[in-house]
Amino acid sequence: MGEDRYESETAYPAAESSGDNCQSLYYDGEVPKSSDLYVFETITTFPYSMMAFCTNRCVDNLECLAVDICDSNGEKSCRLVRFLKLNLTTTDSSKTCRRYKVDKRCGYGRHYDEILKECKPLYVCDFETITEPSCFLEESQNDRFNWNRYSGRTGSTSTGPSGAKVGKYYKYIEASSPRVLGDNAKLVSNRVFKDETYCLSMYYNMYGQTTGTLKIQTRTGNDTAVTHWKKSDGQGTKWHSIELYLPLNDNTEIIIEAIRGSNFYSDIAVDYIVLWPIACP
Incomplete structure (x- = not known):
């Protein structure tokens, strides 16, 4: 990878996607942006796509079960989560992150659809x-x-x-x-x-x-x-x-x-x- 930075824009609400190793994520809901005891690493600098980098870091760590994608006034970050808690919801949309559970059952180049219970191709x-x-x-x-x-x-x-x-x-x-x-x-x-x-x-x-x-x-x-x-x-x-x-x-x-x-x-x-x-x- 080069050391050049990139600028990201979104035509719709989005987070950066993709990765060197195509891993499976599925959306699990919104969680508070406030400090979480189960978050063991917060990342703010990415050598390439944020979603890819954070997902790969999570998949490589056996303790990591989810990735939180956060955006505060245009400042993006991700959090690696060690354990999952229930009912992590908030009504304040300005203080939320989107949580994606990492699913490792599909293997390279596939995404697991939690609703349909099937693996889908990732192009x-x-x-x-x-x-x-x-x-x-x-x-x-x-x-x-x-x-x-x-x-x-x-x-x-x-x-x-x-x-x-x-x-x-x-x-x-x-x-x-x-x-x-x-x-x-x-x-x-x-x-x-x-x-x-x-x-x-x-x-x-x-x-x-x-x-x-x-x-x-x-x-x-x-x-x-x-x-x-x-x-x-x-x-x-x-x-x-x-x-x-x-x-x-x-x-x-x-x-x-x-x-x-x-x-x-x-x-x-x-x-x-x-x-x-x-x-x-």
Whole structure:
């Protein structure tokens, strides 16, 4: 991991998601933000996604049974919980954390649905290998050019990231010639989804003075695509993160589209894209 920080934004109430080891969480309710004797570690600094980092720390500790995700005036933290107490509720929404129990019964790449009592697939695109069985995205045939899988700094100066956010590889659009204003590259989903709400989390980098547009859409059947999130123009050198509620069904396609700006200072990159089979926390 690099030492660069990232900034997080939420289009809906959310916490950062995903992880190097895909672990299972399920929402257990709200708990008071006040000090809890059963909390044995509070974490405020994260080398990558908060949910991922905290979940992995919990899974690696046999005493840890839950992760609390807390947000106080934009300051995010997580707490690792050793024992679980009953009836931890509060009516003051400004002083609550969301508790997620860690379930270890599904193994790598699966999420346990406590309501349906079944393991569900967790889709992860980290671009670390050319072939990714867990990835739910592929290159579209309905665009102007393809995304590049890459490691390290992009070839053009003053645009693109200095390296991956997670691991060594990421995907980006190369904005140099022969690309022109308005050329687009799409990643589209290649899975059949259940009729339910998912959470998509993603890192993105939009460094460059003439950066174009990055957007996340869904399209159901032949309907017009619906834009759930869009960002334009340069966003600095840092990696940023986004988490989105995405209502999907067996006829829905996810589209991640990058559009080239007015000149080559327009590289756009994405990394560690995860689709959770739950609503965003």
